[in-house]
Amino acid sequence: MTSDPAPVANAAPHLLDVRNLATRFATAEGCVQAVDGVSFHIDEGETLGLVGESGCGKSVTSLSVMRLIPTPPGEITDGSVLFEGTDLQTLSEREMRRVRGGSIGMIFQEPMTSLNPVLTIGRQITEALGIHLDLNKGAARNRAIEILARVGLPDPASRFSDYPHHLSGGQRQRVMIAMAISCNPKLLIADEATTALDVTIQAQILELLQSLCEELRMALLIITHNLGVVARYAQRVAVMYAGKIIETGAADEIYTTPRHPYTKALLSSVPRLDAITTTRLTSIEGEIPDLVNLPEGCAFAPRCRWVVDRCRVESPELGPSGGSHTAACWEQDRIDHDRLAELQQS
Amino acid sequence: MTGESRHADGERAAASSPDGPTLSVRDLQVHFPITSGFLIRRQTGAVKAVDGVTFDIAPGETLGLVGESGSGKTTTGRAILQLQRPTAGSVEFRGVELTSISAKKMRPFRSEMQIIFQDPYGSLNPRMSAGRIIGEPLTVHGLGGDQDQRLERVAELLKRVGMNPAMMGRYPHEFSGGQRQRIGIARALAGAPSFIVCDEPVSALDVSIQAQILNLLSDLQTEFNISYLFIAHDLSVVRHISDRVAVMYLGKIMEMATSVELYENPMHPYTRALMSAVPIPDPALERQRERIVLAGDIPSPINPPSGCVFRTRCPIATDECGEVLPDLVDHGGGHQVACIKV
Numbered sequence A: 001m002t003s004d005p006a007p008v009a010n011a012a013p014h015l016l017d018v019r020n021l022a023t024r025f026a027t028a029e030g031c032v033q034a035v036d037g038v039s040f041h042i043d044e045g046e047t048l049g050l051v052g053e054s055g056c057g058k059s060v061t062s063l064s065v066m067r068l069i070p071t072p073p074g075e076i077t078d079g080s081v082l083f084e085g086t087d088l089q090t091l092s093e094r095e096m097r098r099v100r101g102g103s104i105g106m107i108f109q110e111p112m113t114s115l116n117p118v119l120t121i122g123r124q125i126t127e128a129l130g131i132h133l134d135l136n137k138g139a140a141r142n143r144a145i146e147i148l149a150r151v152g153l154p155d156p157a158s159r160f161s162d163y164p165h166h167l168s169g170g171q172r173q174r175v176m177i178a179m180a181i182s183c184n185p186k187l188l189i190a191d192e193a194t195t196a197l198d199v200t201i202q203a204q205i206l207e208l209l210q211s212l213c214e215e216l217r218m219a220l221l222i223i224t225h226n227l228g229v230v231a232r233y234a235q236r237v238a239v240m241y242a243g244k245i246i247e248t249g250a251a252d253e254i255y256t257t258p259r260h261p262y263t264k265a266l267l268s269s270v271p272r273l274d275a276i277t278t279t280r281l282t283s284i285e286g287e288i289p290d291l292v293n294l295p296e297g298c299a300f301a302p303r304c305r306w307v308v309d310r311c312r313v314e315s316p317e318l319g320p321s322g323g324s325h326t327a328a329c330w331e332q333d334r335i336d337h338d339r340l341a342e343l344q345q346s
Numbered sequence B: 001m002t003g004e005s006r007h008a009d010g011e012r013a014a015a016s017s018p019d020g021p022t023l024s025v026r027d028l029q030v031h032f033p034i035t036s037g038f039l040i041r042r043q044t045g046a047v048k049a050v051d052g053v054t055f056d057i058a059p060g061e062t063l064g065l066v067g068e069s070g071s072g073k074t075t076t077g078r079a080i081l082q083l084q085r086p087t088a089g090s091v092e093f094r095g096v097e098l099t100s101i102s103a104k105k106m107r108p109f110r111s112e113m114q115i116i117f118q119d120p121y122g123s124l125n126p127r128m129s130a131g132r133i134i135g136e137p138l139t140v141h142g143l144g145g146d147q148d149q150r151l152e153r154v155a156e157l158l159k160r161v162g163m164n165p166a167m168m169g170r171y172p173h174e175f176s177g178g179q180r181q182r183i184g185i186a187r188a189l190a191g192a193p194s195f196i197v198c199d200e201p202v203s204a205l206d207v208s209i210q211a212q213i214l215n216l217l218s219d220l221q222t223e224f225n226i227s228y229l230f231i232a233h234d235l236s237v238v239r240h241i242s243d244r245v246a247v248m249y250l251g252k253i254m255e256m257a258t259s260v261e262l263y264e265n266p267m268h269p270y271t272r273a274l275m276s277a278v279p280i281p282d283p284a285l286e287r288q289r290e291r292i293v294l295a296g297d298i299p300s301p302i303n304p305p306s307g308c309v310f311r312t313r314c315p316i317a318t319d320e321c322g323e324v325l326p327d328l329v330d331h332g333g334g335h336q337v338a339c340i341k342v
């Protein structure tokens, strides 16, 4: 069952086209369906923001795309990941290694686990350059220093022979970013790449990534729980909740006319720098659901203001909300109607 | 009031409540010695974690403390609570000077001045039930009465922070992050505090849970007239919760004003850059906003720049900034700025 019925061959192919992806983990408590039928696409030069709260499946989605799910306990059970028209799931492990760090770069959530502690940072970058760009030693060294300078690492030439533990957390994260962009990837996946950094450093890094998208037509998948970052940098947004994308569309539409009650609630629960009054925040009652014991029907139903009987038995698919905007909610028309009524009142 | 009062003028507005401020901090300094040498350890320098911080907090008021990692926010909070002995300066709590007080005389203040931590998991004893964690301050400070009264009080506190008293017997690992933070808040409330240092209390929480905790903290403040020092690196959160905000950089306050004034009229180049770096969840607005991107990292506090500590990253710094140490000057209405260019 694919939610996008267009055949691969004749539609203008997306750079990355993920269809109906499903990934689960076997755990002591039971089976965790971490990603449950996720579809999205990204075009050249475009930035997609994948947002959602902790545990909703953002990282597992990106690791599944890169085929980095530890198996066991994890397993991709369904779906396809088309990159430039080729299903990455059909590649051999050797072919996949050329894709990783080559045409698809990735910045992981945990910098320390993805840098090799016994190799100098220079060596780690030049190694990747050797594999993917076929540069000789001197050229690779020059390119590595140039990229380290670009990500704002102070004094890159002398930092070249440092080991990861010599660097601060923020500097390590910049090295990770340098590695990920060193081979001019067509797609960069940035999983909470700047979350641990100070806002001024976050701004430096994200401005750099944005300029790479503009100059080199690089596509960017920003994974974050920060709704502000997505508003600033992404053209399109996909909102995840409990393993599913529950709303997606152009950023402007999602932020101004959210159709899914979760998106709506999420947006009104964050304090804004530009808020005029400091009144109470609209909080979402209850907790994020446990993926092992998901309720029947819509996973958001237990916390939803608009819940009706149907929501508790039948899980909604993404349905049209106008243009490219889709939301997985039975009651989305009523929610939109309520929003318009509220607008008229005020 | 002891210590320096060079900056005191701008503080009057905040201190204007009839009973005076709950907390008065004057020229607070915390320097950590750096030692070296193999057999004979010698002090070879100091980390100036907090370097001349002055502010007041009125009863029922929230002062937000923002700044990048390592700017000295946590150390300021710990020094106020005397969990870290200040190197110099004065901390007066309800008129009593705490920096020179004995551990014994400090004890009654320990229940009145509380702290809530960022990592609710790390700060809760994993081998104690929620009930014991919350009840312990009652026992320690002799506030609890007999066993039954204590249990009743714990149940009441759990209810007050939005939890089911039946959960009293559970252990920290059986709770979600948001619930653990509620337990941390209940424990702080047990001592009937009039002042709480909230050190990044919502930074580790998901946005939907963050809103619940921020609302809870506001409600408790209104109900019990508690003063907060609210430490966070998230400016949006700080703006939301605070009456006034102080912006720290390398151990110093760069700017301080009411929260509305600071966000509408930031004067210090660092505050301006910091605010422009915070994205607002509104794509249309974001397309129009000015972006000031600061180069480089925050310098090492071991060897801070001369003059203004921000000058190495400052877009408007001149040679003069390396020579003059800017004072925190009042620009009207308690809006204080430490910059010779404004």
Ligand SMILES: Nc1ncnc2c1ncn2[C@@H]1O[C@H](COP(=O)(O)OP(=O)(O)OP(=O)(O)O)[C@@H](O)[C@H]1O
Residues within 6 Å of the ligand: A025, A026, A027, A032, A034, A052, A053, A054, A055, A056, A057, A058, A059, A060, A061, A070, A073, A074, A109, A225, A291
């Ligand atoms: N190796 C694993 N074994 C078992 N469960 C896993 C494993 N990796 C992830 N999960 C589960 O899959 C779900 C989705 O996790 P994921 O890491 O994708 O969340 P996320 O959206 O990236 O959250 P965060 O914002 O905290 O990074 C979670 O419930 C998590 O516990």
Ligand SMILES: Nc1ncnc2c1ncn2[C@@H]1O[C@H](COP(=O)(O)OP(=O)(O)OP(=O)(O)O)[C@@H](O)[C@H]1O
Residues within 6 Å of the ligand: B032, B047, B048, B049, B067, B068, B069, B070, B071, B072, B073, B074, B075, B076, B233, B301
């Ligand atoms: N016990 C200590 N010994 C030596 N240096 C310390 C000690 N505690 C803190 N420091 C240093 O003092 C400076 C200020 O640290 P502090 O923890 O107060 O910063 P912070 O503003 O709370 O940062 P963060 O946002 O990362 O929590 C840092 O440079 C830190 O390394």
Ligand SMILES: [Mg+2]
Residues within 6 Å of the ligand: A058, A059, A060, A109, A191, A192
């Ligand atoms: Mg993740």
Ligand SMILES: [Mg+2]
Residues within 6 Å of the ligand: B073, B074, B075
């Ligand atoms: Mg701190």
